Amino acid sequence: MSETTIIETDSATITVTVEPHEDADVSIETEQAAEAAAPKPVALPAVEEMTLWQKPSCSQCIGAKLGLKAKGVTPVFKELLADENADNLQLFKNAGLASAPILQFPAVTFGDEVLFTATTVAGNRADVIEQYGAALKALAAREAEAVPLAA
Structure with a gap:
């Protein structure tokens, strides 16, 4: 004798059927599964400079x-x-x-690198601030190496 459970959410209907033996058959059917699973791309405001949106x-x-000030940003x-x-x-x-x-952090590049x-992140993300600061420091070092010294 099998047991069927139906779970409904806003984006899917899930049907689970369980057989009472080793070879249990579990099937999951979803409506709009592809739509619900795929994140919808959102175009955010473009920035050329590091931007902090505050309240x-x-x-x-x-x-x-x-945190940004400590990194010189x-x-x-x-x-x-x-x-x-x-x-x-x-x-x-x-x-x-x-x-x-x-x-909102713009890309940091040196040539093609x-x-x-x-x-773009929400919250006080010290980890991202640290990575951005390190990238700016690396960029400054690479730019200094690329400038020929005056004789």
């Missing part, structure tokens, strides 16, 4: 500012909740970036 009185924003500051940024706020929300600060890939 007033945000302790995570202050922490990110201090001076970001462009933008107010996340300002009326003129409402469209950008919605883009961030659509991309799943729901907590402040939102940090990518030292840091452009990324």
